[in-house]
Amino acid sequence: xxxxxxxxxxxxxxxxxxxxxxxxxFVGLYVCGPTVYGDGHLGHGRSAVTFDLLYRYLLHLGYKVxxxxxxxxxxxxxxxxxxxxxxxxxxxxxxxLEPMEVAQYFTxxxxxxxxxxxxxxxxxxxxxxxxxxEQIAMIEKIIKNGLAYESNGSVYFDVLKYNEQKPYGILxxxxxxxxxxxxxxxxxKEEKRNSLDFALWKKASPEHIMRWPSPWSEGFPGxxxxxxxxxSKYLGETFDIHGGGMDLMFPHHECEIxxxxxxxxxxxxxxWMHNNMITVNGKKMGKSLGNFITLNEFFCxxxxxxxxxxxxMAIRFFILQAHYRSTLDFSNDALxxxxxxxxxxxxxxRNLRMLQVPEPGQIDADLEKRINEACDLAYxxxxxxLNSAVSLAALFxxxxxxxxxxxxxxxxxxxxxxxxxxxxxxxxTFVLDIFGLIxxxxxxxxxxxxxxxxILDSYTDAKSRKDxxxxxxxxxxxxxxxILIKDSKTGVHWDxxx
Amino acid sequence: xxxxxxxxxxxxxxxxxxxxxxxxxFVGLYVCGPTVYGDGHLGHGRSAVTFDLLYRYLLHLGYKVxxxxxxxxxxxxxxxxxxxxxxxxxxxxxxxLEPMEVAQYFTxxxxxxxxxxxxxxxxxxxxxxxxxxEQIAMIEKIIKNGLAYESNGSVYFDVLKYNEQKPYGILxxxxxxxxxxxxxxxxxKEEKRNSLDFALWKKASPEHIMRWPSPWSEGFPGxxxxxxxxxSKYLGETFDIHGGGMDLMFPHHECEIxxxxxxxxxxxxxxWMHNNMITVNGKKMGKSLGNFITLNEFFCxxxxxxxxxxxxMAIRFFILQAHYRSTLDFSNDALxxxxxxxxxxxxxxRNLRMLQVPEPGQIDADLEKRINEACDLAYxxxxxxLNSAVSLAALFxxxxxxxxxxxxxxxxxxxxxxxxxxxxxxxxTFVLDIFGLIxxxxxxxxxxxxxxxxILDSYTDAKSRKDxxxxxxxxxxxxxxxILIKDSKTGVHWDxxx
Numbered sequence: 001x002x003x004x005x006x007x008x009x010x011x012x013x014x015x016x017x018x019x020x021x022x023x024x025x026f027v028g029l030y031v032c033g034p035t036v037y038g039d040g041h042l043g044h045g046r047s048a049v050t051f052d053l054l055y056r057y058l059l060h061l062g063y064k065v066x067x068x069x070x071x072x073x074x075x076x077x078x079x080x081x082x083x084x085x086x087x088x089x090x091x092x093x094x095x096x097l098e099p100m101e102v103a104q105y106f107t108x109x110x111x112x113x114x115x116x117x118x119x120x121x122x123x124x125x126x127x128x129x130x131x132x133x134e135q136i137a138m139i140e141k142i143i144k145n146g147l148a149y150e151s152n153g154s155v156y157f158d159v160l161k162y163n164e165q166k167p168y169g170i171l172x173x174x175x176x177x178x179x180x181x182x183x184x185x186x187x188x189k190e191e192k193r194n195s196l197d198f199a200l201w202k203k204a205s206p207e208h209i210m211r212w213p214s215p216w217s218e219g220f221p222g223x224x225x226x227x228x229x230x231x232s233k234y235l236g237e238t239f240d241i242h243g244g245g246m247d248l249m250f251p252h253h254e255c256e257i258x259x260x261x262x263x264x265x266x267x268x269x270x271x272w273m274h275n276n277m278i279t280v281n282g283k284k285m286g287k288s289l290g291n292f293i294t295l296n297e298f299f300c301x302x303x304x305x306x307x308x309x310x311x312x313m314a315i316r317f318f319i320l321q322a323h324y325r326s327t328l329d330f331s332n333d334a335l336x337x338x339x340x341x342x343x344x345x346x347x348x349x350r351n352l353r354m355l356q357v358p359e360p361g362q363i364d365a366d367l368e369k370r371i372n373e374a375c376d377l378a379y380x381x382x383x384x385x386l387n388s389a390v391s392l393a394a395l396f397x398x399x400x401x402x403x404x405x406x407x408x409x410x411x412x413x414x415x416x417x418x419x420x421x422x423x424x425x426x427x428x429t430f431v432l433d434i435f436g437l438i439x440x441x442x443x444x445x446x447x448x449x450x451x452x453x454x455i456l457d458s459y460t461d462a463k464s465r466k467d468x469x470x471x472x473x474x475x476x477x478x479x480x481x482x483i484l485i486k487d488s489k490t491g492v493h494w495d496x497x498x
Numbered sequence: 499x500x501x502x503x504x505x506x507x508x509x510x511x512x513x514x515x516x517x518x519x520x521x522x523x524f525v526g527l528y529v530c531g532p533t534v535y536g537d538g539h540l541g542h543g544r545s546a547v548t549f550d551l552l553y554r555y556l557l558h559l560g561y562k563v564x565x566x567x568x569x570x571x572x573x574x575x576x577x578x579x580x581x582x583x584x585x586x587x588x589x590x591x592x593x594x595l596e597p598m599e600v601a602q603y604f605t606x607x608x609x610x611x612x613x614x615x616x617x618x619x620x621x622x623x624x625x626x627x628x629x630x631x632e633q634i635a636m637i638e639k640i641i642k643n644g645l646a647y648e649s650n651g652s653v654y655f656d657v658l659k660y661n662e663q664k665p666y667g668i669l670x671x672x673x674x675x676x677x678x679x680x681x682x683x684x685x686x687k688e689e690k691r692n693s694l695d696f697a698l699w700k701k702a703s704p705e706h707i708m709r710w711p712s713p714w715s716e717g718f719p720g721x722x723x724x725x726x727x728x729x730s731k732y733l734g735e736t737f738d739i740h741g742g743g744m745d746l747m748f749p750h751h752e753c754e755i756x757x758x759x760x761x762x763x764x765x766x767x768x769x770w771m772h773n774n775m776i777t778v779n780g781k782k783m784g785k786s787l788g789n790f791i792t793l794n795e796f797f798c799x800x801x802x803x804x805x806x807x808x809x810x811m812a813i814r815f816f817i818l819q820a821h822y823r824s825t826l827d828f829s830n831d832a833l834x835x836x837x838x839x840x841x842x843x844x845x846x847x848r849n850l851r852m853l854q855v856p857e858p859g860q861i862d863a864d865l866e867k868r869i870n871e872a873c874d875l876a877y878x879x880x881x882x883x884l885n886s887a888v889s890l891a892a893l894f895x896x897x898x899x900x901x902x903x904x905x906x907x908x909x910x911x912x913x914x915x916x917x918x919x920x921x922x923x924x925x926x927t928f929v930l931d932i933f934g935l936i937x938x939x940x941x942x943x944x945x946x947x948x949x950x951x952x953i954l955d956s957y958t959d960a961k962s963r964k965d966x967x968x969x970x971x972x973x974x975x976x977x978x979x980x981i982l983i984k985d986s987k988t989g990v991h992w993d994x995x996x
């Protein structure tokens with residue numbers, strides 16, 4: 001197999017670079033996970049599927065990957081100015097619930113969505129509330145290094161002072177002077193020295209439920225510090241890849257870089273990867289814009305913008321068919337097309353499995369060449385910054401050949417055994433292992449009831465025709481599944497075998 | 499409905515007492531969950547199903563239940579003397595994994611087992627590692643109250659001193675003098691003052707991976723303190739019900755009572771409930787005895803002691819058919835019987851749904867009486883300390899009537915509309931809501947392939963007989979499930995509709 005070395009686009013230097021782990025064969029991967037105060041939407045889905053694709057491909061290449069994706073169950077404030085209520089605590093008070101009940105509820109729904117999308121589980125899903133000690137320890141180091149200050153029980157990162165040592169803005173390509181121009185003046189009553197400063201620790205107001213003791217106050221950590229504390233705990237002070245949605249690049253990831261440098265004098269991450277956003281008719285998707293669709297709403301079709309339900313695999317395919325750094329525009333038609341294409345790919349998989357290994361015959365050299373090129377192209381796509389769009393196009397080339405072999409339009413002997421094996425292996429590896437597409441068999445209960453109804457129809461018909469061979473065949477076949485066909489006074493029905 | 503008030507057996511005073519919540523309609527329920535360094539076994543299954551039954555019944559009665567079940571991801575030492583390695587860290591070093599990766603892996607498998615058993619998820623599943631701060635705070639209070647002491651960086655609970663204020667052993671019915679006689683002499687080199695003392699905080703040895711800073715040392719909490727710290731955090735200093743397996747009564751729950759009294763001067767729990775153990779041929783089940791069967795091994799039949807696989811619902815039924823305070827002896831025959839009985843119950847549910855509301859007819863007064871008594875008995879069983887065995891027997895009484903109605907042996911009009919409605923409601927409520935039994939529809943993929951093969955057989959047959967009405971019916975019916983029957987050169991097959 002001619003696998004070209006994997007190249008990935010590094011946001012830090014705006015170029016695709018050859019991927020070389022710090023300590024091969026180990027790879028440390030950290031991805032920003034959800035804030036669990038509501039259901040995940042299509043944007044969460046895109047980020048999770050994108051980094052699942054990366055994780056799967058790294059595993060396919062033989063790396064041993066420690067994949068960490070955090071769960072933010074505290075400290076994500078409602079606006080970027082670090083004011084307003086903690087989102088989780090607010091929801092809890094409204095519903096008279098313990099904040100951890102809200103967090104658990106939405107964490108479970110998120111994890112269920114991830115399973116539905118067939119994303120592999122990260123090896124560690126650390127919770128922000130489970131790492132308060134580590135966050136406090138990191139804040140203490142930053143204060144000790146003179147790059148954070150306490151103010152009225154809260155602690156802020158001193159961006160201007162940090163910028164004297166190392167430029168703030170290297171990831172997002174911003175410069176401090178521009179940032180300064182674009183922020184509001186402080187009115188003198190605020191705790192921050194500068195409006196660019198961000199909270200590392202916030203003193204809890206009396207009504208704030210989630211709070212922990214600290215050297216500065218009873219309070220809670222700022223949002224940015226959790227990722228720095230947890231990534232360094234589980235992956236070390238410098239690790240290979242940090243991923244997340246493009247919207248997190250600034251300020252969140254920028255702050256992570258600053259925090260790590262301020263506490264450890266080290267850049268935390270070698271390679272930063274950001275997936276692009278989902279748009280709806282060209283507009284950003286967001287709660288405030290009213291065009292926000294959750295994954296659960298997609299799965300059950302329950303949203304004004306949706307003309308029908310879309311299955312998890314249709315959503316997954318929709319995400320995979322575009323390169324992760326392109327924007328992806330939602331529309332019902334685009335999703336319908338994705339669903340159709342997904343089903344074509346899965347039918348190809350089923351058909352492939354029914355093909356026999358070719359008998360020696362008249363080899364079709366052009367066909368051989370086309371198939372080998374498609375196999376090469378599938379891998380080349382992935383090596384080129386995970387370009388799943390290219391790899392999928394290659395799979396559709398293979399699919400054409402598979403379907404023609406299945407229908408008999410191409411004779412079985414037209415392919416050499418070797419090329420047939422390569423086609424089969426490439427197609428299966430990509431569909432199942434790398435793209436993580438699986439056969440969706442419908443809602444079990446419904447399918448079972450309906451198919452059994454169909455069989456009872458044939459059964460009654462066979463009985464009326466006195467075709468007892470068929471009657472026995474039908475009985476025997478469903479019995480293999482633990483189902484008994486029963487004749488009674490009230491008609492024919494079926495039961496589970498007891 | 500004549501629901502008798504719920505009575506529950508309180509281990510504290512060895513009597514069944516009327517259940518009265520501290521703050522109705524709210525009920526606080528804490529149950530000891532798994533230590534996540536290995537797969538859950540049948541004993542874990544029994545405890546989880548028992549308290550799921552309690553949770554479901556409390557919800558059925560209209561209570562608002564906050565159900566907390568912890569996950570022990572640190573600090574459970576290998577022997578009761580608080581020596582030996584932390585179990586999770588040991589496994590991690592053996593496998594060259596981060597301890598949290600091991601914890602996450604087994605937490606997910608445990609949660610998957612719980613879903614398979616159709617246990618409702620607790621509202622909060624707090625992790626021990628996520629509550630180090632709360633544990634340290636509680637230890638500090640106990641030290642301040644003079645009931646714990648530091649020794650070489652570790653902290654121990656002073657059992658003898660505590661016993662001067664309040665008897666140690668009230669839950670398990672032990673007295674301190676007996677306990678003293680049965681423990682070994684300290685050899686003078688140990689950190690403890692008395693061998694009954696238990697660790698609240700352990701200083702980490704250099705090779706110990708999981709560690710946190712504390713006022714005493716870099717170390718980790720003792721096992722018992724996590725439940726005290728987490729239950730009081732989420733349920734308050736005194737709450738309604740604490741559950742767990744009988745093996746946890748001493749020392750674990752005894753220590754919880756002591757810790758709460760020593761820090762808050764309050765008994766933590768009003769009602770202690772303990773489920774009895776699973777035995778194997780009359781012997782205790784345990785790793786060291788080699789008769790240890792995990793839930794996953796049951797589900798796939800992969801254990802030398804198993805003659806076949808047993809589905810999650812067969813296991814659930816097996817657990818429910820005995821009262822939770824009786825021992826439950828495992829055998830293949832007992833499980834087979836449970837599986838059969840479970841299927842009878844589910845067939846009854848399916849049959850019940852196919853029954854029509856009775857037309858006015860000749861009422862059978864005896865039948866009416868029998869059914870009403872069975873409905874009463876179902877509730878009486880549950881009110882009498884969750885005696886699910888009694889309630890199940892009542893359901894089987896109802897089942898007899900349901901099956902006779904379904905087969906036409908009893909004419910539909912023999913039941914009044916009112917009694918029919920009561921029977922239906924009671925049966926459905928018990929099977930689905932209270933017992934949490936659901937229809938298992940087999941491994942989807944397998945069933946689908948097999949039933950479609952059966953249908954293609956009928957289809958081919960109908961075609962050969964030129965019965966085009968049947969051909970069209972079969973095509974139309976499976977198309978409702980998104981399945982297309984296809985004729986091609988290579989024969990008949992089916993595809994997903996694209």
